[in-house]
Amino acid sequence: MFAHTLTQELLRVLERPDLRVIAGARRIVLDPVLEAPFRILPDGGVVLGLPLQGNLEQTAFFLRHALELAALLERAPGQPFHAAFCAARTAALFWYLDTGRADTDAPAAWVPLMAGPAVPDSATLRAMWPALAPLQPALAVLPVEADFTALQGELALLWKLLGPIETLMATGGDARLAVDPATGLNHYGCSHRPRPWAITFASSTASSLSERGFAGAETARLALVAGALQGRADEAACAQGADIQARIASAFGLTGQEGVVLAPSGTDCELYALALAALAPGGRPVSNILLAPEETGSGVPLAAQGRHFANDTALGHGVTRGARIAGFPDDTDVVNVPMRDGAGHVRALPEVDAQTCRLTHELRAAGRHVLLHRLDLSKTGLLAPGLAALEQATAPLGAGMDDRPDVVVDACQARLDPARVRAYLDMGWMVMVTGSKFFTGPPFCGALLLPACVRSRLDGPRGLPAGLADYSYRAAWPAGPARNSLPPGHNIGLILRWQAALAEITAFGAIPRIVVRDRLRTFLAAVTAQIAARPVLELLPPVAPARPDPDQAWDCLPTIMSFFVRAPDSPEGGFRPLAVAEARQLYAWLNTDLSGCIPPDDADAGLAAVLCHVGQPVPLAHPDLPGALAGALRISAGARLVSGEPSHEGMDPTERLRREARNVGRILDKIGLILRHWPRLAAMAPVQTYLPHGWRARAILPA
Numbered sequence: 001m002f003a004h005t006l007t008q009e010l011l012r013v014l015e016r017p018d019l020r021v022i023a024g025a026r027r028i029v030l031d032p033v034l035e036a037p038f039r040i041l042p043d044g045g046v047v048l049g050l051p052l053q054g055n056l057e058q059t060a061f062f063l064r065h066a067l068e069l070a071a072l073l074e075r076a077p078g079q080p081f082h083a084a085f086c087a088a089r090t091a092a093l094f095w096y097l098d099t100g101r102a103d104t105d106a107p108a109a110w111v112p113l114m115a116g117p118a119v120p121d122s123a124t125l126r127a128m129w130p131a132l133a134p135l136q137p138a139l140a141v142l143p144v145e146a147d148f149t150a151l152q153g154e155l156a157l158l159w160k161l162l163g164p165i166e167t168l169m170a171t172g173g174d175a176r177l178a179v180d181p182a183t184g185l186n187h188y189g190c191s192h193r194p195r196p197w198a199i200t201f202a203s204s205t206a207s208s209l210s211e212r213g214f215a216g217a218e219t220a221r222l223a224l225v226a227g228a229l230q231g232r233a234d235e236a237a238c239a240q241g242a243d244i245q246a247r248i249a250s251a252f253g254l255t256g257q258e259g260v261v262l263a264p265s266g267t268d269c270e271l272y273a274l275a276l277a278a279l280a281p282g283g284r285p286v287s288n289i290l291l292a293p294e295e296t297g298s299g300v301p302l303a304a305q306g307r308h309f310a311n312d313t314a315l316g317h318g319v320t321r322g323a324r325i326a327g328f329p330d331d332t333d334v335v336n337v338p339m340r341d342g343a344g345h346v347r348a349l350p351e352v353d354a355q356t357c358r359l360t361h362e363l364r365a366a367g368r369h370v371l372l373h374r375l376d377l378s379k380t381g382l383l384a385p386g387l388a389a390l391e392q393a394t395a396p397l398g399a400g401m402d403d404r405p406d407v408v409v410d411a412c413q414a415r416l417d418p419a420r421v422r423a424y425l426d427m428g429w430m431v432m433v434t435g436s437k438f439f440t441g442p443p444f445c446g447a448l449l450l451p452a453c454v455r456s457r458l459d460g461p462r463g464l465p466a467g468l469a470d471y472s473y474r475a476a477w478p479a480g481p482a483r484n485s486l487p488p489g490h491n492i493g494l495i496l497r498w499q500a501a502l503a504e505i506t507a508f509g510a511i512p513r514i515v516v517r518d519r520l521r522t523f524l525a526a527v528t529a530q531i532a533a534r535p536v537l538e539l540l541p542p543v544a545p546a547r548p549d550p551d552q553a554w555d556c557l558p559t560i561m562s563f564f565v566r567a568p569d570s571p572e573g574g575f576r577p578l579a580v581a582e583a584r585q586l587y588a589w590l591n592t593d594l595s596g597c598i599p600p601d602d603a604d605a606g607l608a609a610v611l612c613h614v615g616q617p618v619p620l621a622h623p624d625l626p627g628a629l630a631g632a633l634r635i636s637a638g639a640r641l642v643s644g645e646p647s648h649e650g651m652d653p654t655e656r657l658r659r660e661a662r663n664v665g666r667i668l669d670k671i672g673l674i675l676r677h678w679p680r681l682a683a684m685a686p687v688q689t690y691l692p693h694g695w696r697a698r699a700i701l702p703a
Helices: 008-014 017-023 056-075 080-099 122-135 145-161 211-229 233-252 266-278 349-365 387-394 418-426 452-459 466-470 481-485 492-509 513-532 580-590 639-643 653-676 678-684
Strands: 028-030 038-040 046-048 199-201 259-263 286-291 333-337 369-376 406-411 430-434 446-450 537-539 560-565 612-620 630-636
Touching (some): 008 028, 008 056, 017 056, 046 056, 056 080, 056 211, 080 145, 199 653, 233 430, 233 446, 259 266, 266 286, 266 369, 266 406, 266 430, 266 446, 333 349, 349 369, 369 387, 418 430, 446 452, 466 481, 513 537, 513 560, 513 639, 580 612, 580 630, 612 653, 653 678
Parallel strands (some): 286 333, 286 369, 369 406
Antiparallel strands (some): 038 046, 259 446, 537 560, 612 630
């Protein structure tokens, strides 16, 4: 990729993980005589010119523009005129995403216009052309007035598809995906671009992309844009969606008679499972039995009743949270089975099993169709009900009472071997999975796996609820007449997020099971010991999932370590845990550069700038916090811990795991640092950022 003529400044920009991935092996040279910012050569090489020297932000912008234009000219060689404007649109959005600057600071006059919500008119596009034309090989035929008129209409069809991967991946979910321009992070404190300088053990909640995931999504994005430039936008999107469904099916061993429904989130999966339960033969009203809803997604109890679980949907429709979704029966009800008692202790599994069986039998006897959940696993790693209890709960009740419950396994954490998923499907159970948790893909990529007996309901005479049209496109579902009530189209953000996640799933799947188990066991032992060694922390006793064949299985290990943190104002010798709001503040400060807030004479002041991303606090009862809920932070082992990241290439796996264990110690030490300076931090109110302070100017990774 690098030529000897590149300046040190440009090399520093190319060390950015996002630009390094996008550049790949492309040849890049510097020509100080070139008066244009860059020029794309006929062979796809990039020549960077004089305007790049002296400003790192503008250097990154023009390099991103050049790389985009070169990629589009390669993938759609018959559309160089259109490629020029498509690349300009992506570069313009990149500028604002990357810098957060005002229009007056834009590096070119066309940047604010191409970053707008609507395509500029044909006259404006024509006025831009003299600035864009010199950046690429000369066109065989010069454009005329009519070409710009046609271009305006054609760009209007492409406009929402154009943009950097970081922008597009934030679409097709809900407001929690949106990146705050002030911080460069979303609601979960993570980024849609690689963030390898952050210490990350947040797979119980959400993770920033790795370089591997970013590359997978970027490849898919370019395929979508190239298809659209060639007049095959729908065909290209269909191909990407089908590829995702096929790869998910392959990863979990589905057969041709089974199916995959793509969903923006685990909560959407819950809604889809309810819709399919309502299509069960017999037309009985549905009762939905949830396990530990307080330890699943916050919107699950509403989705489980067929209600809107937010004020907007993944497809951008405004709705009223809590209102009934059109087409879902009014007589759907929800019954909850808690997995912790009032003091926060885990209930005995036989007790949970007995309650689940009793409720199921009562509801079936009352003429209800039961949708029964198996939680595998909860936010703190709990698994229930047991397999024997589910067999008992779903057994035939007798003559004239042959309605068998549907079972859906909430495996959204995806902390289980694919063979377990295959076993669930063999029992005729639906399975909810995501690429967002254990697999460390971007947030908001879910899937509902359908056994053949449920998949066949899509071939029946009844359609899916009409209100699902606000949530899902037809192409996200297996073929069948029941999906025809859904609109045509594609959730582009979801496609890109799943392609990122599948890159991680593929890397993890290449590691032998015994190696997975050994690496996880080594890491988890180190985490447990480090938490136990710190008096300011209180580890929740890890509960190993009770599964068959535990000796050879990695998924019998508890991979989520949850712990309470001692409040700074705890009584002498006592342990009052941080309440939920305080724990959320600690969670945010861990992911924040505190170097401007911590006195330099503190022995751990060097940790202040270290960005640490852990799992969001789980609200739990605690005996030493009566009348309120404590917040339990989580350090989790994810797929990337096992498979490594591209930035770890060449590192010995044993030493890499030792480094990961040392990084856990740095997180725990930063917790202690924050506790010592809590009042000072509360007064200064620092905020999270994508980069530590001062790195934006250097635009390089740490040594």
